[in-house]
Amino acid sequence: MKKFNIITYGCQINEYESNKFRETLQNLGFEEVDDIKRADLVLLNSCSVREKSEEKLLSRVGFVRSLYEKNGFPKSIVTGCVATTEEKKIKKIGKDSVLTILKGDEPLNERREKIFNILIPVSADTMTYERTKGKPFEFVPVMFGCNSFCTYCIVPITKGREKSQPLDKIINEIEALVKAGTKEITLLGQNINHYGFDYGNKNGLIELLEEIDRMEGIKRIRFLTSHPADFNIETLKRMGELRHICPHFHLPVQSGSNRILKLMKRGYTREYYVSLINEINGLFRDVSITTDIIVGFPTETDEDFIETKKLVEEIRFDKSFIAAFSKRPYTLAAKMDGQVEDKVKKQRLNELLEVQNDISLKKNRVYIGKTVEVLVESFGNGLTFGRIPQDKLVIIEGKAGNLGDLINVEITDADFIHLRALPV
Numbered sequence: 243m244k245k246f247n248i249i250t251y252g253c254q255i256n257e258y259e260s261n262k263f264r265e266t267l268q269n270l271g272f273e274e275v276d277d278i279k280r281a282d283l284v285l286l287n288s289c290s291v292r293e294k295s296e297e298k299l300l301s302r303v304g305f306v307r308s309l310y311e312k313n314g315f316p317k318s319i320v321t322g323c324v325a326t327t328e329e330k331k332i333k334k335i336g337k338d339s340v341l342t343i344l345k346g347d348e349p350l351n352e353r354r355e356k357i358f359n360i361l362i363p364v365s366a367d368t369m370t371y372e373r374t375k376g377k378p379f380e381f382v383p384v385m386f387g388c389n390s391f392c393t394y395c396i397v398p399i400t401k402g403r404e405k406s407q408p409l410d411k412i413i414n415e416i417e418a419l420v421k422a423g424t425k426e427i428t429l430l431g432q433n434i435n436h437y438g439f440d441y442g443n444k445n446g447l448i449e450l451l452e453e454i455d456r457m458e459g460i461k462r463i464r465f466l467t468s469h470p471a472d473f474n475i476e477t478l479k480r481m482g483e484l485r486h487i488c489p490h491f492h493l494p495v496q497s498g499s500n501r502i503l504k505l506m507k508r509g510y511t512r513e514y515y516v517s518l519i520n521e522i523n524g525l526f527r528d529v530s531i532t533t534d535i536i537v538g539f540p541t542e543t544d545e546d547f548i549e550t551k552k553l554v555e556e557i558r559f560d561k562s563f564i565a566a567f568s569k570r571p572y573t574l575a576a577k578m579d580g581q582v583e584d585k586v587k588k589q590r591l592n593e594l595l596e597v598q599n600d601i602s603l604k605k606n607r608v609y610i611g612k613t614v615e616v617l618v619e620s621f622g623n624g625l626t627f628g629r630i631p632q633d634k635l636v637i638i639e640g641k642a643g644n645l646g647d648l649i650n651v652e653i654t655d656a657d658f659i660h661l662r663a664l665p666v
C-alpha cells in the first residue's frame with residue numbers, strides 16, 4: 243500500500259484543509275505514516291503569515307528532494323499560501339521531487355480534485371468524502387480569503403478575495419458532524435464577520451449562528467477570526483441570545499496606538515475597540531477575551547508601544563498572541579520606511595509577554611475553587627484534557643469521563659496557560 247505523510251504549517255484553516263486532503267488520500271487507498279522517510283508522498287500545506295514558516299516549508303521541500311534523489315521516493319505536493327506566491331522558488335528547490343504545486347487561493351475542492359486526478363485517473367464526482375467518526379470538536383471553514391488588506395498581511399494575496407460557502411452546505415456538514423458525535427463546532431474564516439457579504443447578506447454570520455444554535459445535539463459554538471471593525475452591536479445582541487455560543491471572543495487588536503492602527507489600515511481606533519469590549523462584557527457573563535498583537539510595526543515608537551502595553555493592562559485580555567512584526571512580501575508594510583530593529587522588536591515582545599502572562603495567571607487563578615464544565619478532548623499520562631466554554635485548557639487528574647463527554651470538574655490550581663482540576 244502506498245504511504246503518505248502530511249505536514250501542516252499555520253492556522254486552523256490549514257489544519258482543516260489538511261484533514262480534507264487526508265480524506266482524499268485515504269479514499270485513494272493511501273495509508274498515513276508519521277515518518278516522512280517511509281512515505282511515498284508528502285503533502286506540505288504551507289503558511290506565509292510569518293517569514294519563519296515560509297523558511298521551514300522551503301527547507302522541508304529541500305529535505306524531500308534529498309530523500310527523493312537518494313531513494314527514489316517520496317515526492318511532494320505543495321499547497322497553501324507559500325504555494326500561491328513562491329511557485330518558482332519551490333520548483334527550484336524541490337526540482338523533480340515536486341509532483342505538483344496547488345495554489346492556496348484555489349478552491350479546496352478543486353485542489354482535492356487535482357490530487358485525485360493526478361494520483362488516479364478517475365472522475366472526481368465518484369469521490370466520497372465521508373467523515374467516519376465524530377471528534378469531540380471540529381473546525382468548519384465557512385469562508386475563504388479576505389478583502390481587508392491590512393498593510394502587514396499577506397492573506398488577501400495568498401488566499402484571494404472573500405468567498406463564502408453556501409449556508410445549506412455548511413449546515414449539512416455540521417449536521418453530519420453532530421450526528422456522528424461532535425459536540426463543539428468552531429466556524430472559521432479569515433474575517434468571519436464578513437460571512438455572506440459576497441452574497442449581499444450583511445447578517446450572514448448571525449443568521450448562520452442562529453441556524454446552528456437551533457440544531458439538535460450541538461453543545462458549543464465558536465467562531466474565528468473576528469475583525470473588530472466589522473462587529474456591530476445588533477449582531478452582538480443577537481449572539482447574546484443564543485444558547486450554545488461560547489463566552490469567548492478572539493478579537494485581534496494588533497496595536498494600542500491610533501497612529502499605528504491607521505498605518506495598519508485596521509479601520510478602528512483604540513477608543514472604539516475599548517467600547518466594543520465593554521459592550522461584550524455587558525452582554526456575556528464570565529466572558530473571556532483573547533487577542534493578537536504585533537509589536538515593532540514600522541515607525542512604532544516607544545510611546546506607541548506604551549499605548550499598546552496600557553491597552554493590554556486596561557482590557558486585561560485572558561490571552562494575547564503576541565508577535566514581532568515580520569515583513570511579508572507584496573505587502574505595503576514591508577516597503578514602509580522606519581522599519582524597527584530586530585533587537586527593539588524582541589525587547590518589546592518580551593516586555594509585553596511578561597505583562598500578559600502576569601494578567602493571564604491572575605485571570606486563570608480566579609477559577610480556583612469553581613466548578614466548571616469541560617468537554618473531554620483527549621487522554622494521556624494518566625491525565626484527562628479538555629476545555630471550558632471560555633476556551634481555557636483544563637488538565638484533570640486521572641481518567642475522567644469519555645472522549646466527547648461534558649463533565650463537571652473543580653478547578654484546584656492554575657498557571658498562566660492551564661487550569662488544573664479534579665472531577666466532582
Ligand code: SF4
Nearest residue numbers: 388390391392395397
Ligand atoms: S482582516 Fe485579517 S486576514 Fe484580512 S488582511 Fe487583515 S489581518 Fe489579514
